[in-house]
Structure formats: C-alpha cells, structure tokens
Amino acid sequence: MPQKLIPQTTVYRLSLYLRELERLEKEKRYYISSRELGKLTLISEAQIRRDLSYFGKFGETRLGYPRKVLIKNLRQILGIDNRVWKIALIGAGNLGKALLSYRGFRERGFFIKVIFDADPEKIGKNLKGIRIENIENLIPISRKEKLDMAIIAVPAEEAQKVALEVKKAGIKAILNFAPRRLNLPAGIIVKNVDLSMELENISFHLKRLKCI
Amino acid sequence: MPQKLIPQTTVYRLSLYLRELERLEKEKRYYISSRELGKLTLISEAQIRRDLSYFGKFGETRLGYPRKVLIKNLRQILGIDNRVWKIALIGAGNLGKALLSYRGFRERGFFIKVIFDADPEKIGKNLKGIRIENIENLIPISRKEKLDMAIIAVPAEEAQKVALEVKKAGIKAILNFAPRRLNLPAGIIVKNVDLSMELENISFHLKRLKCI
DNA sequence: GAATGTGAACACATTCACAGCT
DNA sequence: AGCTGTGAATGTGTTCACATTC
Structure with missing residues (x-):
C-alpha cells in the first residue's frame, strides 16, 4: 500500500x-x-x-x-471492518432524533453512545434508550467513554462554541449539520452537511435553466 | 456577466x-x-x-x-432574490419531519408545498399544516402545483423508482437523502446528501490518524 | 482475447503576483 | 497606499490509451 x-x-x-x-x-x-x-x-x-x-x-x-x-x-x-466507532450526538432536536433512527449508523459500525443537550427539559430523559446528558459534562463524559466522533446538530449560533468544546474533549472528528463553518485548530477532522448550501446550489442551477 | x-x-x-x-x-x-x-x-x-x-x-x-x-x-x-421555489417533500418519516421544521427553507425562499408518502396510515393527515398526499398522485399534483424541486427522503429501496416518477412529473431538481445513486436521464439537477458516505469518509481519515 | 494498472495527456481549480485604479 | 481583477503558474483530479498479463 x-x-x-x-x-x-x-x-x-x-x-x-x-x-x-x-x-x-x-x-x-x-x-x-x-x-x-x-x-x-x-x-x-x-x-x-x-x-x-x-x-x-x-x-x-x-x-x-x-x-x-x-x-x-x-x-x-x-475502517469499517469489525471496528466500532463511538459517537456523541450533540443536540436532541428534530434533526438529532431523525439521525438517531438512521439505520445506516449501526450497520456500518457507528454507535451513538451519548446524547448531549443544553435544554433542562430534555436532560436526564432517554431517546432510543440513550440518556440525554447535560452538554456541560461533554468533556468529562467524552474522555471517560473514549468517544471517537461528535455529530453536531445544534442551532447555528451554538455550533462554534460546541465545536471548541468537542476539540477540548479530545474527540478527533466532527460531522457538522449546523449551517456554520467551524473554525478549529488543526488536528480534528471536520465534515459539513450543509442543507442551505445544497438548496442554494440547486437554486442557482434551476435559475440558469430558466434563463437560458 | x-x-x-x-x-x-x-x-x-x-x-x-x-x-x-x-x-x-x-x-x-x-x-x-x-x-x-x-x-x-x-x-x-x-x-x-x-x-x-x-x-x-x-x-x-x-x-x-x-x-x-x-x-x-x-x-x-x-436565485434566491424575492423568488419562491416550490418543493415536494417525498417521505414523511423521521428525516422528512426533521426537514419540515428546518427554518432555513422558508428564509431562503424554499417552500414545501406538498408532502407525499406511500403509507396509508399517513396519507390524508397533516404535518405542520401541510397535507400528506398519496405518492400515487405525484405526477398530477406536481403538474398542477408547478413544483420546482423534490426532496427525496424515502428508504433506499424506493428512491430510484420515486426519482423516475419525479422526472416524469416534469420536476427539474432533486435533493436526494436516500443512500442510493439515482440513475436519471439528462435534464434534471440532482444533489445527494449521503450520510453513509460522510461517515465512511470520516472513518477512513480517523483510521489513518490511528495507524500513522 | 479481455481484463487490469498506469504513464502521459488533458481538464479543472487554486494560488501567485502584479498591473491598474483612485 | 491599498484595494480589486486577472493573466500566468501551479496544483489537483480525470481520462486516454496501451503495455502487460494469464
């Protein structure tokens, strides 16, 4: 190789x-x-x-x-051969819930181990059998559980702050669904899934179709 | 220009x-x-x-x-200056529901006008004030409503079939969330949001980190 | 004969570096 | 003096086309 x-x-x-x-x-x-x-x-x-x-x-x-x-x-x-990647889901809103029920995760060896949220209403409750933890405890819990990756599914305004905490917690990769470019020091893998950008891209091409 | x-x-x-x-x-x-x-x-x-x-x-x-x-x-x-893009959401599952409550759509001039599903339990009900229609009626409804775009949020197995219907209905763009490459004739814009691919990409890079 | 694997050519995308402007 | 806009140079990714192999 x-x-x-x-x-x-x-x-x-x-x-x-x-x-x-x-x-x-x-x-x-x-x-x-x-x-x-x-x-x-x-x-x-x-x-x-x-x-x-x-x-x-x-x-x-x-x-x-x-x-x-x-x-x-x-x-x-x-890297998906009999290996388990441990994930933190950050944000227990609509998107977070949808992601939780995505079959593709488990099949590919991605396991959501902890859910974090800031809303006191949600903290302590369960989603799909996984406890929702206080986001304040992100760092100690991540370290204890040796999490590999965080999925950020929080509002845009919170994303940057959360991402910095994730980095501090020693997590090595982020899948970011918030419509915000994350500004992080080197040493962490970041992938963005950005719905607004996809929509605007389609809009751009649709408009061209109509104009030409 | x-x-x-x-x-x-x-x-x-x-x-x-x-x-x-x-x-x-x-x-x-x-x-x-x-x-x-x-x-x-x-x-x-x-x-x-x-x-x-x-x-x-x-x-x-x-x-x-x-x-x-x-x-x-x-x-x-x-193409998002005082213009409205009319969207069909196909698939009223977890992901579809999450997308419905995404604020970014409305802000950018994207309006979900119709929801389609194949489940008789869901057809006829409302989600966020939008009626769920029978997917069988995709073509007539799309034409009547002059829809610009379809969001495909159905299981992988259904995606290709649904996409062909969308094309037949004269819709000019697809945002596809199903983990399946759509095979369509020219003349339709397709963007894929593919969670599995993002996860595996991260996995690939994480693995490299650990091995090197 | 029918496939892979790959140098070389090509196409596409980014960066450099600076002329031109106010 | 400090910015844009852009040719030219570079870097990155894809395709061509064929030597190689069994």
Missing part, C-alpha cells in the same frame, strides 16, 4: 463502490469488472481502476475484481 | 460568502475587503476575488466590496 496522495473524492467513491458491491449479494459470479461496476455506480471504468490502484492491486488480469475480496478490502480501507 | 465556465465549488462558496455577509448585519462600515471576508469564511482572499469575478466586477478599487450591494448581487446570482 503505497502512500501516494489520495484525492479527496476517491474516498467518497470507495463508499459508493462498496455499497453497490454489497447490493449484489445474490450475484453468483465470483468476479466483477470495472466496466460492470461502472455501470452500477455511474462512474467511468478508468476512474474506478485508478481509485482502487491507490490502495493496491485488487484485480486479476482478464477476470476483473473478485467481488467478495474487494468488499473485504474496501471495508478495511474505509 | 460573462458566460465563462464556473467551477462547481465556486457556487457552494458563494453561499458561504452570502451567509457571512448577512451575519454582519450590525456592521456599520459600507465596504468589506476580500481579506476580511476571507477571515470570516476561512477561504483565501484570492479565491474570493476569483469566485466573484466569474459573475462581474462587484468591488471598488482601494475600498473593497460594498457589503449590502454584494449581498443583493449574491442573492440574485443564487
């Missing part, structure tokens, strides 16, 4: 490949070609070969990629 | 600029420089000037960009 520089986008596509390969559960054939996988994922075959080549040689000449072995490799590359 | 090719990423950043400029409501100064905006958005000043230059010359030499005028221009470019 050479340590070449891996494009950002490649990692996202690996998830896509994995998902489609897993959907082929009933498929009897041992091998799948980059062309076939390309048809399923809508990614060019050359792109697929390039993406995989960053991590090794998984294919066999004339045959293609052995499906199940490739699945195993992809899961290992993505 | 020259019709140069605009990078994908530029449009997303415009949203970011707009949001930060709007946050400066109390700011008394008329002008803001690309450097100052860069500090706020964590984008380089050169990038900001380049991004804006795709759409015109909004700045003034020696002074910077007139904040309020720039806001107006950005809103116009993004």
Whole structure:
C-alpha cells in the first residue's frame, strides 16, 4: 500500500463502490469488472481502476475484481471492518432524533453512545434508550467513554462554541449539520452537511435553466 | 456577466460568502475587503476575488466590496432574490419531519408545498399544516402545483423508482437523502446528501490518524 | 482475447503576483 | 497606499490509451 496522495473524492467513491458491491449479494459470479461496476455506480471504468490502484492491486488480469475480496478490502480501507466507532450526538432536536433512527449508523459500525443537550427539559430523559446528558459534562463524559466522533446538530449560533468544546474533549472528528463553518485548530477532522448550501446550489442551477 | 465556465465549488462558496455577509448585519462600515471576508469564511482572499469575478466586477478599487450591494448581487446570482421555489417533500418519516421544521427553507425562499408518502396510515393527515398526499398522485399534483424541486427522503429501496416518477412529473431538481445513486436521464439537477458516505469518509481519515 | 494498472495527456481549480485604479 | 481583477503558474483530479498479463 503505497502512500501516494489520495484525492479527496476517491474516498467518497470507495463508499459508493462498496455499497453497490454489497447490493449484489445474490450475484453468483465470483468476479466483477470495472466496466460492470461502472455501470452500477455511474462512474467511468478508468476512474474506478485508478481509485482502487491507490490502495493496491485488487484485480486479476482478464477476470476483473473478485467481488467478495474487494468488499473485504474496501471495508478495511474505509475502517469499517469489525471496528466500532463511538459517537456523541450533540443536540436532541428534530434533526438529532431523525439521525438517531438512521439505520445506516449501526450497520456500518457507528454507535451513538451519548446524547448531549443544553435544554433542562430534555436532560436526564432517554431517546432510543440513550440518556440525554447535560452538554456541560461533554468533556468529562467524552474522555471517560473514549468517544471517537461528535455529530453536531445544534442551532447555528451554538455550533462554534460546541465545536471548541468537542476539540477540548479530545474527540478527533466532527460531522457538522449546523449551517456554520467551524473554525478549529488543526488536528480534528471536520465534515459539513450543509442543507442551505445544497438548496442554494440547486437554486442557482434551476435559475440558469430558466434563463437560458 | 460573462458566460465563462464556473467551477462547481465556486457556487457552494458563494453561499458561504452570502451567509457571512448577512451575519454582519450590525456592521456599520459600507465596504468589506476580500481579506476580511476571507477571515470570516476561512477561504483565501484570492479565491474570493476569483469566485466573484466569474459573475462581474462587484468591488471598488482601494475600498473593497460594498457589503449590502454584494449581498443583493449574491442573492440574485443564487436565485434566491424575492423568488419562491416550490418543493415536494417525498417521505414523511423521521428525516422528512426533521426537514419540515428546518427554518432555513422558508428564509431562503424554499417552500414545501406538498408532502407525499406511500403509507396509508399517513396519507390524508397533516404535518405542520401541510397535507400528506398519496405518492400515487405525484405526477398530477406536481403538474398542477408547478413544483420546482423534490426532496427525496424515502428508504433506499424506493428512491430510484420515486426519482423516475419525479422526472416524469416534469420536476427539474432533486435533493436526494436516500443512500442510493439515482440513475436519471439528462435534464434534471440532482444533489445527494449521503450520510453513509460522510461517515465512511470520516472513518477512513480517523483510521489513518490511528495507524500513522 | 479481455481484463487490469498506469504513464502521459488533458481538464479543472487554486494560488501567485502584479498591473491598474483612485 | 491599498484595494480589486486577472493573466500566468501551479496544483489537483480525470481520462486516454496501451503495455502487460494469464
């Protein structure tokens, strides 16, 4: 496994490949070609070969990629092979609740271990069997539970403050749903899911359609 | 407004600029420089000037960009200046409900006009004052209401089928929350919000941290 | 013969660095 | 003097096209 520089986008596509390969559960054939996988994922075959080549040689000449072995490799590359990532969900509002019932988490080895909120009404109650803790206790609880990741689902105004606490707690990754760019020191992975930006992007392109 | 090719990423950043400029409501100064905006958005000043230059010359030499005028221009470019986009929400599950209570929609001129679901238990009921319609009626209702956009928040297995119906209904854009790549003919804008992919991306980077 | 893996070419995106302006 | 706007240089990501392999 050479340590070449891996494009950002490649990692996202690996998830896509994995998902489609897993959907082929009933498929009897041992091998799948980059062309076939390309048809399923809508990614060019050359792109697929390039993406995989960053991590090794998984294919066999004339045959293609052995499906199940490739699945195993992809899961290992993505870090979701029999490993558990422990998550803090911060914010027990509508979005937080929706995220709690998202099946994809558990399936992929992501476990929400603690929920935090600032609302005294909510603190102490349970959601899906998980206790809602006072956000004030974020740091001690995170450290005790050795949490890997925080999902920020609080109002925009709170997000930056919360993110700094998360960093202080030694958590190494954030998935941020608040419509606010987080300004954090290096050493923490941040991914943003920003609904406003997606909507405005669509709006931009819709407008172009109508004007041209 | 020259019709140069605009990078994908530029449009997303415009949203970011707009949001930060709007946050400066109390700011008394008329002008803001690309450097100052860069500090706020964590984008380089050169990038900001380049991004804006795709759409015109909004700045003034020696002074910077007139904040309020720039806001107006950005809103116009993004297509959210006193215009209403009519949306169908498809899927009245947990995620759908969470999206319904997202303030950002209304603020930006996005209005959820109809909700669709396949569950007979839900059809006919109301959510936030919006009636839940039978998904079977997607096409006639979409056409009558002249909907611009559909938000797909249904289970992965249903997403492709629903998307094809959306296309048939003449809707021109989709925001897809189902963990499934949609395969559609040209002529419809599709943006995916894919939680699994974000999680696996984080997992990938977390793993690297631990291994290196 | 039919696939992979990959150098080389190309396309796209960002940054540099400075002319031009007030 | 201090800003923008932008050619040119650089950096990053994708595609082409083919040598290689069984």
